Amino acid sequence: MSKHRVLLIGAGDMGSHHARAWNVLGHELHTVIDLNPERAEAMAEKYDVKRVLTGDYDYQVGIEQVDIVDICVPLEFHAPLTIYAAEHGKHVFCEKPIARTFKEIQAMQQATERANVKFGIGFQRNLAAGVAQLRDWATEGVFGHPMVFSSDLLQEVRPKRFMHDRNSNNGPIVDACCHYFLLWQTVFRSRPKTVYARGGIIAKSRQEISHFEQLALDTAVITIEFESNDIGAMTVSWGLEKDFRLPSRPDRIIGPHGGAEAVSTENFNWDLQLYHNGGQSLHKLPQGDLFEEEIRAFVEAVDGVREAPFYGIEQGKQMLALSLAVIESIDTGRPVDVNYNFDF
Ligand SMILES: NC(=O)c1ccc[n+]([C@@H]2O[C@H](COP(=O)([O-])OP(=O)(O)OC[C@H]3O[C@@H](n4cnc5c(N)ncnc54)[C@H](O)[C@@H]3O)[C@@H](O)[C@H]2O)c1
CATH class of the missing domain: 3.40.50.720 (NAD(P)-binding Rossmann-like Domain)
Incomplete structure (x- = not known):
């Protein structure tokens, strides 16, 4: 090198x-x-x-x-x-x-x-060994089909105010959900097809972000259907009260034959708890510096x-396409097909 x-x-x-x-x-x-x-x-x-x-x-x-x-x-x-x-x-x-x-x-x-x-x-985050392990189990049919991957991210109003600015990082749907969208897409080995989401701004009255001309959406419930018929679902909020303490639920995948749950370790790495054939087992995974x-x-x-x-322009573009589809679905109240034509 x-x-x-x-x-x-x-x-x-x-x-x-x-x-x-x-x-x-x-x-x-x-x-x-x-x-x-x-x-x-x-x-x-x-x-x-x-x-x-x-x-x-x-x-x-x-x-x-x-x-x-x-x-x-x-x-x-x-x-x-x-x-x-x-x-x-x-x-x-x-x-x-x-x-x-x-x-x-x-x-x-x-x-x-x-x-x-x-x-x-x-x-x-997508380089964590847990992502590759889940993708391999999913491909081998350990969970069966269809699968549902559910994630959630619950946080107080971000201390980095630019993250709430519609004209900067544009809230969690653009800033944070891209990690989860890429994770689901990697594990399912399939392209997202249709998005349905509901959401809004629950931290509207907060002084510390009131100076922004346009506030980003801070809270959403998102469902993404993939071409494989698998589903990714998440609840996300950055609109919660100061010192909010309820931890986010671990990422989980389930299917007709089993499931798994991420056990977060350090620096975006995880181990995995596998639920399969009526039993469960903890899988310790390599912990790299991602x-x-x-x-x-x-x-x-x-x-x-x-x-x-x-990961380069292509993945960045795909994740933005998904985030924009989520925002469009919230704005229109309707399911939205993800636009991959990238009609600039
Ligand atoms: N990959 C991940 O897991 C991950 C996690 C958090 C943030 N991010 C992304 O990283 C980026 C930075 O976020 P962060 O958490 O490091 O923010 P941060 O606030 O900790 O750091 C940003 C730094 O940029 C400086 N800065 C701002 N505007 C500047 C300018 N025009 N010129 C020079 N310096 C400037 C600020 O003074 C600050 O020190 C964002 O796009 C964010 O979405 C990625």
Whole structure:
């Protein structure tokens, strides 16, 4: 694996995970950019970063002398920063979700293709060994058909306010559900077909997010039917009261012959409790560093060891298509067929 020089934009939570992974894998974190000087400087000190840009920084300077740009900032910056980096001949690794609209994705795709640079996206959760194990059991028919995969995510109003902004990360349906949609799609090995969802904004009266021009939907009940007739279902809310304590229920899959439940361990890994043939057993699974794995796979793509990164524009686009179908179903009150034509 070649050694790469990286510009990291965004030294927050995800930026910290990525920085650790670049470092462990032996690449050089050359430049860090963040609006927040303390964060950028703390990261620079930890990883011996040569150049730190904060406040009114200059992208042109930031991009010099690096060959990879890693984007860990709110969603409205994903498309413009990807395009800027690609136009300067840099490979791009970007946190999920990919972008706000198909139009933005199209511009990102055109820019990266024109510059012949790689684009990778941070769907690290899907690299957990539990996902592959569930997919294998599902394929072997351990659960039978059809299967129902149910997930839920119940949280208080997010302390990162941009996550509630309709014009930024656009609430959990865009920001968080993409992880679950990709998980279901991977386990069922099938494409989502029809979405039905109900939802709304239950945290409307909360002061801390009242300044946004448009609030994102914060709560939904979502059902997705796959071409295989399997079903993914979830309840999601980011509208709950401060210090809300009821934990989310573990992910579960059931079918006519059995089921399984995720037992969360650390850093997005899980073990699995299998219910089959009238008994149950705990399956301990390898616990990888998923951030290292995603970045290793991306670098292999950059180096030409693999044809494409594990997750890229295509998966980002598919997950946005699903999120937009969920929002359309909530808005219209009707089931919506997922639009895969990507009519920009
Ligand atoms: N893959 C995952 O599991 C996962 C989990 C959480 C968040 N995310 C995604 O990662 C992205 C970042 O989220 P986070 O949780 O790290 O947020 P965060 O608030 O912890 O960090 C974001 C950082 O970006 C900085 N920033 C904001 N705008 C900037 C700009 N224009 N230029 C430079 N710096 C800027 C902020 O000062 C902050 O330090 C989001 O797209 C989010 O959806 C992914």
